[in-house]
Amino acid sequence: MTPTTLEIPDGAQNPVEPFLRMDRMPHIWCPGCGIGTTVNCFTRALLDSKVNLDKVAIVSGIGCTGRVAGYARLDSFHTTHGRAIPFATGMKLANPELQVVVYSGDGDLFAIGGNHFIHAARRNMDLKVICVNNMTYAMTGGQSSSTTPAHVISATAPYGAFEPTFNLVALAEAAGASYVARWTTYHVKQLSRSMEEVLHKKGFCFIEVLSPCPTLYQRRNKMGDGLDAMKYYKQASKIRNGAPTGECTLSKSGEIVVGKFVDRDRPDYLELLRAQMTEALGERYVESEASCSC
Numbered sequence: 045m046t047p048t049t050l051e052i053p054d055g056a057q058n059p060v061e062p063f064l065r066m067d068r069m070p071h072i073w074c075p076g077c078g079i080g081t082t083v084n085c086f087t088r089a090l091l092d093s094k095v096n097l098d099k100v101a102i103v104s105g106i107g108c109t110g111r112v113a114g115y116a117r118l119d120s121f122h123t124t125h126g127r128a129i130p131f132a133t134g135m136k137l138a139n140p141e142l143q144v145v146v147y148s149g150d151g152d153l154f155a156i157g158g159n160h161f162i163h164a165a166r167r168n169m170d171l172k173v174i175c176v177n178n179m180t181y182a183m184t185g186g187q188s189s190s191t192t193p194a195h196v197i198s199a200t201a202p203y204g205a206f207e208p209t210f211n212l213v214a215l216a217e218a219a220g221a222s223y224v225a226r227w228t229t230y231h232v233k234q235l236s237r238s239m240e241e242v243l244h245k246k247g248f249c250f251i252e253v254l255s256p257c258p259t260l261y262q263r264r265n266k267m268g269d270g271l272d273a274m275k276y277y278k279q280a281s282k283i284r285n286g287a288p289t290g291e292c293t294l295s296k297s298g299e300i301v302v303g304k305f306v307d308r309d310r311p312d313y314l315e316l317l318r319a320q321m322t323e324a325l326g327e328r329y330v331e332s333e334a335s336c337s338c
């Protein structure tokens with residue numbers, strides 16, 4: 045049974061333990077990695093949101109971040125690289141009552157999976173997408189990703205990256221997301237609150253979390269360890285809720301604009317589908333049983 049309260053069961057060391065598959069511990073993440081911090085925030089959000097945990101499913105792609113689904117004691121799906129969003133879309137259409145959370149890395153969601161991201165946002169598919177952005181393909185050795193800032197050394201850019209990058213929050217807004225926020229792993233309270241907020245928000249919601257990869261990204265770029273990354277996030281971040289996302293570009297060591305940038309309402313995919321079918325077919329339109337929740 046997945047727990048629904050903050051009571052610490054006998055023998056548990058930490059309140060988040062009941063939300064984790066403890067039989068799969070120890071996890072694979074390196075010391076100082078930020079992914080675990082995001083998971084901690086997510087479990088707090090699950091508790092605080094009071095959502096019915098039997099109706100929450102979590103879907104990850106492949107990567108260090110992709111391991112999150114496997115460690116979460118929810119209905120979890122660890123899918124193929126770049127395909128978390130189409131997998132989650134199928135689940136949502138088959139069972140609209142489900143709250144489907146996609147949890148994956150920047151490479152998974154915006155490189156191999158970039159096409160799926162923009163179309164799910166355009167359709168306003170009712171998914172909550174959490175991207176742990178460590179600005180590299182960590183699991184495979186630290187290659188450049190579509191978010192690796194200029195001048196950063198990576199396995200595929202030994203003399204420094206030079207490709208223009210995606211500004212994820214601007215991309216999400218332009219593609220049609222209903223909710224867009226960015227935090228770092230230093231902003232645990234705000235991140236947890238954003239995660240809680242999207243669990244109650246309809247439509248395509250996107251949260252970017254900047255997170256250190258001390259083993260590959262920070263080490264190669266002589267940026268110190270996990271603690272140094274927290275100091276950088278603390279010193280360089282500026283909270284600007286409502287800031288135009290076009291002004292939120294990231295760089296190697298410059299200012300990090302964080303906050304909630306977009307919170308808007310528009311009909312989601314299923315509402316549009318139902319409205320169109322009802323208009324076209326009238327009473328002849330009958331929803332299939334599997335997808336009928338209302």
Ligand SMILES: Cc1ncc(C[n+]2csc(CCOP(=O)(O)OP(=O)(O)O)c2C)c(N)n1
Binds near residue numbers: 106151180182189
């Ligand atoms: C089709 C396919 N191509 C490539 C890979 C190799 N691969 C596994 S994880 C990964 C990158 C993951 O990067 P990211 O999504 O940023 O996650 P991170 O490891 O940084 O958390 C790649 C290229 C794969 N598993 N499948």
Ligand code: SF4
Binds near residue numbers: 072079109178182
């Ligand atoms: S390689 Fe980087 S992202 Fe992967 S677990 Fe280690 S620190 Fe985290």
